[in-house]
Amino acid sequence: MSSGSMASIDGGNYRFLQEYVYSRAGIVLDSNKHYLFESRLSPVARQFGLETVNELCVLLREGREVEVGRHVVEAMTTNETYFFREPGHYDAIRTKLLPRLRKERPSAGRLRFWSAAASTGQEAYSLAMLLREEGLGEGETQILGTDLSTQVLERARSGRYQQIEVNRGLPASLLVKYFSRLGVDWQLNGEVRRMVQFESADLRQSMRLRGPFDLVFCRNVMIYFDAETKKKILRELHGTLARGGWLLLGGAEPAFGAEEWFEREMVGNVTVYVAR
Numbered sequence: 001m002s003s004g005s006m007a008s009i010d011g012g013n014y015r016f017l018q019e020y021v022y023s024r025a026g027i028v029l030d031s032n033k034h035y036l037f038e039s040r041l042s043p044v045a046r047q048f049g050l051e052t053v054n055e056l057c058v059l060l061r062e063g064r065e066v067e068v069g070r071h072v073v074e075a076m077t078t079n080e081t082y083f084f085r086e087p088g089h090y091d092a093i094r095t096k097l098l099p100r101l102r103k104e105r106p107s108a109g110r111l112r113f114w115s116a117a118a119s120t121g122q123e124a125y126s127l128a129m130l131l132r133e134e135g136l137g138e139g140e141t142q143i144l145g146t147d148l149s150t151q152v153l154e155r156a157r158s159g160r161y162q163q164i165e166v167n168r169g170l171p172a173s174l175l176v177k178y179f180s181r182l183g184v185d186w187q188l189n190g191e192v193r194r195m196v197q198f199e200s201a202d203l204r205q206s207m208r209l210r211g212p213f214d215l216v217f218c219r220n221v222m223i224y225f226d227a228e229t230k231k232k233i234l235r236e237l238h239g240t241l242a243r244g245g246w247l248l249l250g251g252a253e254p255a256f257g258a259e260e261w262f263e264r265e266m267v268g269n270v271t272v273y274v275a276r
């Protein structure tokens with residue numbers, strides 16, 4: 001990183017970008033993220049035939065290019081994810097949640113799951129494979145995957161993953177069972193892909209009408225929001241859950257101040273938030 005690149009977004013534009021990303025995604029980027037803005041937005045500037053991020057800001061300020069704005073916001077999201085991330089969560093679903101749901105609803109009603117902030121789909125597909133392994137398929141379950149970024153959703157829908165991605169967290173037995181080779185990549189089979197529907201949605205919008213869900217994953221995204229946004233989202237997530245439904249948050253994202261809506265429960269070594 002050269003000091004030249006650090007200094008190249010001028011102060012006014014930096015503040016403008018911070019506010020732009022905050023208003024469009026709720027993501028808080030504080031004042032020491034010059035390098036992040038520069039490294040992620042320079043390619044966007046080039047994509048639109050511009051030389052610098054400052055020029056990109058001029059275009060954004062004019063507000064005429066909706067596509068530019070979308071690319072800017074999507075470039076500033078962090079999309080890291082992998083299969084069976086936080087395995088304790090999947091163990092808890094298998095050993096505690098599924099047996100309970102099956103007992104409560106032996107025949108009628110599909111089990112409904114939501115991967116909010118789904119990124120490239122590994123979270124939703126890990127759950128789909130787990131359900132398959134437990135003898136549940138399309139007929140008995142429904143999984144919704146949502147994200148703000150349309151780019152990651154396109155990848156999620158394709159179900160196509162690189163070698164490096166299937167090497168992260170996915171047991172070899174499941175790779176062999178549910179994927180096939182596609183050139184140098186791996187293609188998830190239709191049987192698992194059909195279990196998940198991906199849609200674009202902002203976590204700050206209400207999804208109550210899409211519920212009730214038995215389980216909501218909202219992992220590794222709350223860290224980007226401020227306290228007020230977090231609280232609002234937690235309340236909305238509660239509104240999408242069936243009574244007794246589970247909310248799973250990332251390990252570093254405790255739901256402070258949400259006692260009114262959720263009861264904390266330890267299952268194995270993980271915390272689950274049970275909707276009151």
Ligand SMILES: C[S@@+](CC[C@H](N)C(=O)[O-])C[C@H]1O[C@@H](n2cnc3c(N)ncnc32)[C@H](O)[C@@H]1O
Nearest residue numbers: 025077080081117119148149202203219220221
């Ligand atoms: C680090 S990934 C987490 C993926 C997955 N949940 C996991 O834990 O592996 C965070 C995702 O949140 C999405 N995101 C950020 N702000 C969002 C918002 N306001 N609404 C919906 N999704 C958002 C990003 O696009 C990104 O794909």
